[in-house]
Amino acid sequence: MSLFNIFDIASSALSAQTQRLNTTASNIANADSATGPDGTPYRAKQVVFQAVPQDAGNGPAKVRVAGVVEDGAPARKVFDPKHPLADGEGYVTLPNVSIVDEMVNMISASRSYQSSVEVMNTAKALLEKTLSLGS
Amino acid sequence: MIDRLDDYMRFQTEALKLRSQRQELLAANIANADTPGFKAVDFDFGKALTSVTSTSSGPAPAPEILYRQPAQASLDGNTVEMDAERAAFADNTVRYEAALKFLNTQLRTMLAALQG
Numbered sequence: 001m002s003l004f005n006i007f008d009i010a011s012s013a014l015s016a017q018t019q020r021l022n023t024t025a026s027n028i029a030n031a032d033s034a035t036g037p038d039g040t041p042y043r044a045k046q047v048v049f050q051a052v053p054q055d056a057g058n059g060p061a062k063v064r065v066a067g068v069v070e071d072g073a074p075a076r077k078v079f080d081p082k083h084p085l086a087d088g089e090g091y092v093t094l095p096n097v098s099i100v101d102e103m104v105n106m107i108s109a110s111r112s113y114q115s116s117v118e119v120m121n122t123a124k125a126l127l128e129k130t131l132s133l134g135s
Numbered sequence: 136m137i138d139r140l141d142d143y144m145r146f147q148t149e150a151l152k153l154r155s156q157r158q159e160l161l162a163a164n165i166a167n168a169d170t171p172g173f174k175a176v177d178f179d180f181g182k183a184l185t186s187v188t189s190t191s192s193g194p195a196p197a198p199e200i201l202y203r204q205p206a207q208a209s210l211d212g213n214t215v216e217m218d219a220e221r222a223a224f225a226d227n228t229v230r231y232e233a234a235l236k237f238l239n240t241q242l243r244t245m246l247a248a249l250q251g
Contacts, residue, residue: 002152002155002156002158002159003155003158003159005159006158006159006162009159009162009163009166010162010165010166012166013165013166013167016169017169020169048171049167049169049170049171050170051167051170051172051173057200058174058176058200058202059160059176059200060159060160060162060163060176061163061166061167061173062163062166063166063167063169063170108169109169112168112169115165115168115217115221116165116166119162119165119166119224122224122228123158123162126155126158126228126231126232126235129232129235130151130235133235133238133239133242134239134242134243134246
């Protein structure tokens with residue numbers, strides 16, 4: 001029954017978007033973390049989405065997070081000689097988190113999440129109507 | 136005799152099946168709206184229904200799934216256009232409900248005839 005599969009598909013999207021939102025939260029929270037557990041500044045992380053077709057070919061596909069990669073953008077350097085982590089020239093290396101990018105990511109993830117919830121609600125309403133067939 | 140009952144409701148049943156299949160495809164498109172390189176898919180409901188109802192024996196042919204042509208391609212190769220997909224999803228929902236209503240009416244008519 002295809003309608004039941006919609007729950008699987010929509011929930012895969014929900015968990016993928018949640019993970020994206022989680023990553024965004026981590027990036028925004030650590031936008032100014034000049035040092036991490038290994039002594040280097042925090043690096044922005046991004047999720048990579050991957051489509052998972054349920055049957056071979058171009059049938060309906062679920063989505064999953066293929067992995068979390070580190071953002072390749074160069075680290076931000078700020079001139080602040082008083083900072084305890086400043087280098088010889090007075091520059092502090094700060095994370096490569098772009099707040100603007102993260103805000104856009106956050107809004108996009110939350111919108112996509114809402115869409116998937118709506119899809120799920122519609123599928124549920126249709127299933128309920130189908131179950132009451134003949135009454 | 137019983138096959139006549141079956142024939143009587145076959146059209147709406149097949150329509151309902153195809154509608155739910157299409158609903159699934161559209162849900163998958165919406166789910167993959169942010170997947171890089173994902174190609175949105177869909178099928179022609181009218182064609183699929185014609186080919187299903189015109190085959191009298193053997194299994195019903197599966198609908199021919201086609202890639203959607205995007206009006207504005209995105210840079211990451213994803214061809215899901217959220218507005219179009221959402222519109223198609225809402226449209227398909229209403230049409231599914233319509234098929235359901237027709238089937239329900241047919242059932243009631245048949246019950247009325249049986250009970251007298």
